[in-house]
Amino acid sequence: MQKLRLRYAKRGRLRFTSHRDVAxxxxxxxxxxxxxxAYSQGFNPHPKISWIGAAPTGVASEAEYVELQVVQxxxxxxxxxxxxxxxxxxxxxxxxxxxxxxGLAERMxxxxxxxxxxxxxxxxxxxxxxxxxATEHVEVERLTKDGRRLIDARPAVISAEVVDSAELAADSPxxxxxxxxxxxxxxxxxxxxxxxxxxAVRPDDVLSALRVxxxxxPPVPAKATRMAQGxxxxxxxxxxxxxxxxxxxx
Amino acid sequence: xxxxxxxxxxxPLLPRISKPVQYVGGELNATVKEWDSTTVRWALMYPxxxxxGLPNQGVMILYEVLNEIPDVLAxxxxxxxxxxxxxxxxxxxxxxxxxxxxxxxxFDVLGVSFSTELGYTNMLTxxxxxxxxxxxxxxxGDHPVVLAGGHASFNPEPIADFIDAAVLGDxxxxxxxxxxxxxxxxxxGRPGGRxxxxxxxxxTGGVYIPRFYDVSYREDGHIxxxxxxxxxxxxxxxxxxTMDLDAWPxxxxxxxxxxxxxxxxxxxxxxxxxxxxxxxxxAGMITRPVRxxxxxxxxxMIQTGLENSGFEEVGLLSLSSADHSEIGPLTKQLADRYxxxxxxxxxxxxxxxxxxxDLANELSRNGRRSGLTFAPEGGxxxxxxxxxxxxxxxxxxxxxxxxxANGWRQVKLYFMCGLPxxxxxxxxxxxxxxxxxxxxxxxxxxxxxxRCTVSIGGFVPKPHTPFQWAxxxxxxxxxxxxxxxxxxxxxxxxxxxxxxxxxxxxxxKPSLVEGLLSxxxxxxxxxxxxxxxxxxRFDGWSEHFSYERWTSGAAAELEPLGVxxxxxxxRERTEAEVLPWDHLDSGLDKxxxxxxxxxxxxxxxxxxxxxxxxxxxxxxxxxxxxxEIGPTGRTLLPISPVGVGSPVQNPSLIR
Numbered sequence: 001m002q003k004l005r006l007r008y009a010k011r012g013r014l015r016f017t018s019h020r021d022v023a024x025x026x027x028x029x030x031x032x033x034x035x036x037x038a039y040s041q042g043f044n045p046h047p048k049i050s051w052i053g054a055a056p057t058g059v060a061s062e063a064e065y066v067e068l069q070v071v072q073x074x075x076x077x078x079x080x081x082x083x084x085x086x087x088x089x090x091x092x093x094x095x096x097x098x099x100x101x102x103g104l105a106e107r108m109x110x111x112x113x114x115x116x117x118x119x120x121x122x123x124x125x126x127x128x129x130x131x132x133x134a135t136e137h138v139e140v141e142r143l144t145k146d147g148r149r150l151i152d153a154r155p156a157v158i159s160a161e162v163v164d165s166a167e168l169a170a171d172s173p174x175x176x177x178x179x180x181x182x183x184x185x186x187x188x189x190x191x192x193x194x195x196x197x198x199x200a201v202r203p204d205d206v207l208s209a210l211r212v213x214x215x216x217x218p219p220v221p222a223k224a225t226r227m228a229q230g231x232x233x234x235x236x237x238x239x240x241x242x243x244x245x246x247x248x249x250x
Numbered sequence: 251x252x253x254x255x256x257x258x259x260x261x262p263l264l265p266r267i268s269k270p271v272q273y274v275g276g277e278l279n280a281t282v283k284e285w286d287s288t289t290v291r292w293a294l295m296y297p298x299x300x301x302x303g304l305p306n307q308g309v310m311i312l313y314e315v316l317n318e319i320p321d322v323l324a325x326x327x328x329x330x331x332x333x334x335x336x337x338x339x340x341x342x343x344x345x346x347x348x349x350x351x352x353x354x355x356x357f358d359v360l361g362v363s364f365s366t367e368l369g370y371t372n373m374l375t376x377x378x379x380x381x382x383x384x385x386x387x388x389x390x391g392d393h394p395v396v397l398a399g400g401h402a403s404f405n406p407e408p409i410a411d412f413i414d415a416a417v418l419g420d421x422x423x424x425x426x427x428x429x430x431x432x433x434x435x436x437x438x439g440r441p442g443g444r445x446x447x448x449x450x451x452x453x454t455g456g457v458y459i460p461r462f463y464d465v466s467y468r469e470d471g472h473i474x475x476x477x478x479x480x481x482x483x484x485x486x487x488x489x490x491x492t493m494d495l496d497a498w499p500x501x502x503x504x505x506x507x508x509x510x511x512x513x514x515x516x517x518x519x520x521x522x523x524x525x526x527x528x529x530x531x532x533a534g535m536i537t538r539p540v541r542x543x544x545x546x547x548x549x550x551m552i553q554t555g556l557e558n559s560g561f562e563e564v565g566l567l568s569l570s571s572a573d574h575s576e577i578g579p580l581t582k583q584l585a586d587r588y589x590x591x592x593x594x595x596x597x598x599x600x601x602x603x604x605x606x607x608d609l610a611n612e613l614s615r616n617g618r619r620s621g622l623t624f625a626p627e628g629g630x631x632x633x634x635x636x637x638x639x640x641x642x643x644x645x646x647x648x649x650x651x652x653x654x655a656n657g658w659r660q661v662k663l664y665f666m667c668g669l670p671x672x673x674x675x676x677x678x679x680x681x682x683x684x685x686x687x688x689x690x691x692x693x694x695x696x697x698x699x700x701r702c703t704v705s706i707g708g709f710v711p712k713p714h715t716p717f718q719w720a721x722x723x724x725x726x727x728x729x730x731x732x733x734x735x736x737x738x739x740x741x742x743x744x745x746x747x748x749x750x751x752x753x754x755x756x757x758x759k760p761s762l763v764e765g766l767l768s769x770x771x772x773x774x775x776x777x778x779x780x781x782x783x784x785x786x787r788f789d790g791w792s793e794h795f796s797y798e799r800w801t802s803g804a805a806a807e808l809e810p811l812g813v814x815x816x817x818x819x820x821r822e823r824t825e826a827e828v829l830p831w832d833h834l835d836s837g838l839d840k841x842x843x844x845x846x847x848x849x850x851x852x853x854x855x856x857x858x859x860x861x862x863x864x865x866x867x868x869x870x871x872x873x874x875x876x877x878e879i880g881p882t883g884r885t886l887l888p889i890s891p892v893g894v895g896s897p898v899q900n901p902s903l904i905r
Contacts, residue, residue, distance in 0.1 A: 013261070014508070016270040021508045028278075028506060028560030034893045034900025039592055044618045047592075047895070058265050071894060073905045082903060086560075088276055088508065221265040 001038060003099035004068045004076055005245055006083075010061045011177055014090030015223075019054035022091065026066065029086035035079065038069040052105050053229070056202050061226035062094075062176055063111075065241065067104055100248025107241040108196060110158060111229040113203050114174055115190040119219040122164035125188030128214035129160050132206075140208035142199075153209040156201040159236055160192040177225055191227075193236065253285050256343055257351040263337045271509045272300035273334065275348040278506035279558060281317040281324070282350050288323040289436060290429045292316050293347055293357040293394065295327045295376060297369035298790060300348070303328040304505060305513040307567065308363045308400060311500040312421050322429055325349035325357075329372040330379070332787055332794075338379055345379035354380035358432055360394040361425070362413075364402035367767035368760070368790035370409055374782040377412070384779065386414045386461055391443050397428070403458075404489070404536050405713040405831040408767050408774040410460035414448060417457055418834060419489030419536070420522070422498045424456060449482055458487040458834060465772055471812040473771060473828040488835040489536065491875050495522060496547040503558040515563035515596065516555045520548055520580075524569035525867075525877075526601070527856045528627070529638045529846060530666065532712035533569055536836045538869040540860060541878040545580050549886040552584065556593065556897040563594040563617060571597040572604035573860075575880035581612040583886040588616045591897045596620050602641045607652035622653050625664035629679030635853040636671050638846075643683055647690045650702075654691035660701045661687060667731055668709040668723030668758065670850060677731040680704060681738035685747045703752040704739075706732060708761030712768050714836040716846035718829065721822040722765040728758030759797040763789065765819040766804065771830035774818065776807040837875075839868030 010017065017025070027047055030037055037047040048069035055061040076096040084093035117125060132138065138154040166186035168175050174191065194201050203224035210216040230238035264270035275282075285291070294313055296303030303309065309326060316324035325347035330338065338344070344353040354360055354376065362373050374384055377396070383389050386396065398406050398416040406416040417424045431450050435441070442449070451457035462483045466474040478485060492498055504516045521542040524534040543551075552564050566574075566581075574580065577597075584595055594617020597609075602624045610622065626641055628634040634641065650661045665680050684702050691700040708728050711717045732755050740748040766774060778786075780803040788794035804815040823829070825844055832840070842865075846856060859865055860879060870876055893899035 013257075013274040013276060016264055016274050017508050018271065020510065021271055024510070024514075025508060027562070031560035031562070031896040032557065032898060033903075034896050034898035035903060036894040037896065039895060045592055058270065072903075074903050075905050078903055082900060088278060090276065220262045 002070050002073045004070065004074065004079060004096055005099050005104055005242055006066050006068065006080065006096045007094045007242065008064050008066065009092045009094055010055060010064060010090065011092060012060070012090045014088065015055075015060035016058055017091075018057040019051070022054065022064075023049070023051065025087060025091055029083055030068070033082045033086040035068070035074070035083065036070050036072045038071050052108060053196070055226045056204070059203055059224045059226065060177055063226050063228045065104060065108070065229070067099065095242065097242050097245040098249055100245040102244060104241060107231055107239075107244070108229050109231045110193055110195045110238060112191065112193045112227045112238055113206070113224055114227050115192065115203050115207065115222050115224045116165065116178060116187060117190065117218045117222045118185070118187045120188045120216065122162055122186070122188040125190060125216070126162040128210045128216040129162055129190060131213040132157070132209055133160060135213055138209040138212050140205050140212060142205060142208075151199055151201070151205065153201050153205040156195045156197045157206065157209075158193040158195055158232070160190060163189040163191060165189050174227065176227075193232075193238070195232075196229075253352050253356040255351040256346050256353060259341060259343045260346065260351060263334065263341060263343070266337060267333045268331065269509060272328075273330070273348060274508075275351065276508060277304070277348075279503035280349050280505060281313075283317070283323040285323065285350070285352070287321075289321045290323075290359075290432050291357045292322065292324040292359045292361055292425070292429075293327055293354050294324055295360060295362045295373070297329050297362055297364065297372040297376070299331065299788070300328040300507075301509060301511045304507045304509075304511045305517075306363065306365070307501070307517055307519065308365075308421065310505055311498075312361065312425050313505075314500050314502060315422055315498075316425055316429070319426070319429065321433070325352060327354060327376065329369070329376060329788065335375060335379065335787075344381055345376045355382055355393065357394045358436075359397055359428070361397045361399060364398055364400040366790060367402045367408070367764055369402075370767060370778050371782045371786040371789055373409070374412065374779065375787060385411050387411070389414065389444065391440060395432075395444075395447070401532060401536065402768075404532070404834060404836060405768065405770075406458065406460065407772050407830040408770040408778060410772045411775040412778075413460065415451055415457050415459050417490060418487065418836065420492040421490070422492045422500070424490045427454065428457065449480070452483045455484045455488055456490055459483070460772075463833065471817065473830060475828065476833045486833045486835045488873070489837060491873050492522075493541060493875060493878065495519070495541050495543040499547060499551050502551070502554055504555050504561070506559045506561070513565070514561070515565050516559050516561040517565040517567040518548055518551045518555065519543065519567045520571060520574050520577075521568045521879075524573070525859050526570060526573070527638050527846075527858060529636070529716040529850050530627070530669065530709060530712075531569075532715050535715045535838060537569070538837065538867065539875050539877045542574060542880055544880075544882060545576050545583075545884050546887060548580065549584070549587075553889055553897070562592060563596055563620075565596050565598050567598060570599055570601050570604070572600040572609065576882065577604075578609060579885070581609055585612045585615040587886060587889060587892060588897055590616065590894060591892055592617055592895060593897050594618050594620065600624065602626065602646045602649050605649055607649070607656055610653060610658075611656065619658070621660050621662055622650070622658055623662040623664065624649070626683065627664065627666050628669060628676065629665060629681075629683055630676040632853055633669055633672055633676040635855055636850050637669055638850070638856050640855055643686065646683070647686055650687050651690045651694040654700055655694040659699065660703065661691070662703045662705060663687070665704065665706045666709040667706050667755070668728045668761070670717060670720040672723065672731075674731055674734055677735050678738050680706070680735055684739065684751045688747050688750045698746070699750075701750050701752060703754065706735075706753070706755040708756070708758045710761050710764045710768055713829070713831045714838055714843075716843050716850055718769065718843065719823040719825070719847055722762065722819040723758070724820050725758030725762050728761070756792065760789070760792070760795055762815070762819055763795075763797065763800045766800070766815055769830070770818050773808060773811055773813065777803045780807055835872065837869035837872040839866065839872070842867050
């Protein structure tokens, strides 16, 4: 029995997949790739896959994590390669490591989200973000299965900065997945670090908060991407959650 | 002229609607070809929601068959939900295919597969969204040929005004022949325009062009005659039969959607056709004769399909899967082959009398244990003789007892209500049967917590069956019988029996509308169009179906013509009556159908020609076909070793 940890991305039009869609796609890709999965016991055996959170439907991600258990020892790099080949383009396995000691979920303290707002200029966005950071509480409404509920979106927001898409270098890590051919029509990009709380504050909630504090109404739907998740370091950045595992293997 | 994807216009709408993933395409094994590198282009539509349409085997097979032809492109489209429809109208986005997101209007053919008549309004929505004129007569050479297929196309008269053509029967070979006709016509510079193209199709005798036939009516509203209105058009159109299933091993690469669908498994059709002779069953009547796929052919399709899809379950599909002449050895060999790979097998449609518990155990040996479902269809032995579904209650009790004893906890039973000659007593017998199932199951398992679910559908008389002459039962009678049945299930000296019985049914109203669309003639087209204009969409979905919209539409459009909803549904037909599908040849001899209808009224059974002499239904001589069944005694090719935890082995992974 071996435990492996993977980072994968959800890109492009596949951002419209729900977490359940992604889970089904992974299970099937693992079978196509011939990965010797461990299964649970009982009348309804399931492959042993643990999901560490999941970006919401409609939100892309460069930093999703999943844990697999297999019954034969595998080479993690090879696994990443064959599983990526078996998955649809847009679900991309970025790296795999053998699990070291300690849980993965507890290494996820916050996420860095990049939210591109076509049709909203960077100065307008910056003003709205300043207004948001200047307040302590912003109640936003969220539609759930059980109707509307109010959550305070502000305390979870640790930092927020605004970038002009025209000033983003094509090779910047923050440029991944942004159509740079659109640079003629520059727009504001919000990069926001949000603590993982219960209930979770999602990119949509941050946008709702900007609507509440600054009446910001994007003319077309914003495109959000999770760029990273991990533990907060002293400088306000995020640590790599797989660093421990890599160190354990040596 | 290249055709651009509409995805850039569609994408901003997607965050605003429910389940956007169903519109983005990108299914595993989908094909997107370059438009300009192809000469004949098909859009294939399943006129229901994506989650229902995607797993449809018919569309999947034709999609792959067509895309294997180098100069042919085939893409798929499904009905869009009203939330997206409204946004598409607001933003001028046309109906699109999910593969290349190309507008439907740009294709040569729009093939629509109708498993049920309740998809007719959805076809009108997509034509309208695509900017294709609703009526065939208004289309020009710039518009696709709208071609209907699927079981409902055996009576396409209600949609005769909206379609250009219909194909009856198996599509594998027909789509190739139609492609050849279009390719040649285009290469010649489209001589004679659309009319010539359709005439060339009609000339084959296997494509029905409704516009090329005139219908005359008598004063009393009955059809007087059907006649071709031009030369080169045959008087009758015959169904298509693909004889050698092993020559058509499709789908080879099953489509695997990102979105959830109604069938989360791959399917292999183990035989086509059925001669059990259930008199209500249109599928069994119009798909004769029985043609089995060979054991090796099935085994090869399953392995290829699993390698290409990653599904955990394989459905062995047919109209009555346990009737395959080698089902026992086949399931045992498959269970052996996939030992340890967590691959389940299922038989979606099984008869009690062809089923046994060894078979059930083999099916669930390597995968999840799915529920057991049987369809006695009728509650009393008398009604089962009328419908010719000869399964005995004794067989049922024996089989379910064995299932409960072997660890199954739930059995589902399917029945119909509103069958010809049915009385309250026939329906109340369903309660007795369900209670006997619970009693036997408790005894066999030694447990109290077993369950039996009874599902009941309203019977709809269908064309090309012995019941095509029958009066459909009115919804009030159906609803009344179901109320009495529910009371009988729950009121008993032993109340605990009723608590273990679940009942699922819908009211009888949608069945009456289905009845209108099933046995209607061209006059019903006006009703469909009116209902659609008044908002009718997704009529197979109870939350979208409006009975009032259909009854008021039928009253407004039919009564001025001297006919009515009742005239088309609850009226019994006479032997002499010209039926709207008489010129469409399913191979069944009309006299034989009539005799079988008379036998039904006398509660006389009819055997299966696979095991008893031919009873002259007419199909084989009319179509030049024959029964193709085993047993062959052949065995599966060994595939060894299969993987661990997966049917695929990948040695390169192992350290």
